Amino acid sequence: xxxxxxxxxxxxxxxxxxxxxxxxxxxxxxxxxxxxxxxxxxxxxxxxxxxxxxxxxxxxxxxxxxxxxxxxxxxxxxxxxxxxxxxxxxxxxxxxxxxxxxxxxxxxxxxxxxxxxxxxxxxxxxxxxxxxxxxxxxxxxxxxxxxxxxxxxxxxxxxxxxxxxxxxxxxxxxxxxxxxxxxxxxxxxxxxxxxxxxxxxxxxxxxxxxxxxxxxxxxxxxxxxxxxxxxxxxxxxxxxxxxxxxxxx
Numbered sequence: 001x002x003x004x005x006x007x008x009x010x011x012x013x014x015x016x017x018x019x020x021x022x023x024x025x026x027x028x029x030x031x032x033x034x035x036x037x038x039x040x041x042x043x044x045x046x047x048x049x050x051x052x053x054x055x056x057x058x059x060x061x062x063x064x065x066x067x068x069x070x071x072x073x074x075x076x077x078x079x080x081x082x083x084x085x086x087x088x089x090x091x092x093x094x095x096x097x098x099x100x101x102x103x104x105x106x107x108x109x110x111x112x113x114x115x116x117x118x119x120x121x122x123x124x125x126x127x128x129x130x131x132x133x134x135x136x137x138x139x140x141x142x143x144x145x146x147x148x149x150x151x152x153x154x155x156x157x158x159x160x161x162x163x164x165x166x167x168x169x170x171x172x173x174x175x176x177x178x179x180x181x182x183x184x185x186x187x188x189x190x191x192x193x194x195x196x197x198x199x200x201x202x203x204x205x206x207x208x209x210x211x212x213x214x215x216x217x218x219x220x221x222x223x224x225x226x227x228x229x230x231x232x233x234x235x236x237x238x239x240x241x242x243x244x245x246x247x248x249x
Contacts, residue, residue, distance in 0.1 A: 039063035042219060044244030046081075056081035056089060058242050071099040071107075079240065090118035105135040109147060111168075120238060121231025125155040127191070131168060141176040151191070157231035165194040181211025185221075202226040215248045 044058040060077035074096045081089030097111040112128040131149015138145075147170040154163045170189040177183065185207055192200035207221025220243040230236050 035065050035067045037063050037065045038248070040246055040248050042244050042246035044242045053084045054082065054088075058240075058244060060246075069101050071097075071101070073097045073099075079242075088119065090116075091120075092116045099133065105138060107133050107135075109133055109149065111149075111151070117238075120225075120227070121158050121234045123156040123158070125153065127151045127153050127166070129166075129168065141178055142174070144171075144173045146171050150194070153191075153193075160231075164196075164199075166191045167194055181217060182209060184208045199229045201228070209246065212245075217246050217248070219244060219246050 040060075040062045042058075042060045044056075046054065046056040048054045056079070058077070058079045060075070062073070062075040064071060064073040074094075076092075076094040078092040079089045080091075081087070093113070093115045095111065095113045097109055099107045099109045101107045108130065109132070110128075110130050113126070115122060115125040115127075129149055129151025131147050131151075133145055133147040136144045136146065147168070149168045151166050151168050152163065153166050155161070168189065168191050170187070172185075172187045174183060174185040186205070188202070188204040190200065190202050202225070204224045205221055207219060209217050209219035211217040220241070223240040223242070225238045227236055
């Protein structure tokens, strides 16, 4: 089923690219500026020995490309950990999103997510759907946007399979400190099942990053995932604090 999740993300990205080319061609009278991919890879590692015996490894990769009319964003992250030889973290997540701008601030989007979290009992969760977004702030050092849309969810919690329609509300904020290689960011995403608002998930992240040498920086962020109807025997909330080094290229 993980292959199915990857296939969904690849198909969504291909469809998005096809539509993006169509949108750009329709504005052939405007000379689109050349753009390149901007990427960020980060690693975090924790190891303790003695009275405690723990190992934790995290990795994240983000890349995006922005042009006059389109923004392509892709990402993947994973966490693995053990405590005294017992697995206590096992998650993998990936996403792809295409934004098509109709004006400087208004855009449509198509997004696909894939998630596996063995500790939370989520064997797989695939989410894909369209929506609309708006930039309340779109400045050199500040961006603030909100998104609203819908999606289809395919998931397996434990041995239970489910598929349903969900709404999606999201917010993104980033501030870059002028004259410094530092930034703070914050995101939140709410996904309530369309016909059962008691079944909802909330994903949030807040972080800070500071440059230390050329393209290298230190970053620390908190991820919070809340599932109001978790897999049987699991808690509703998972919080993760990650500190590591990142590289921009």
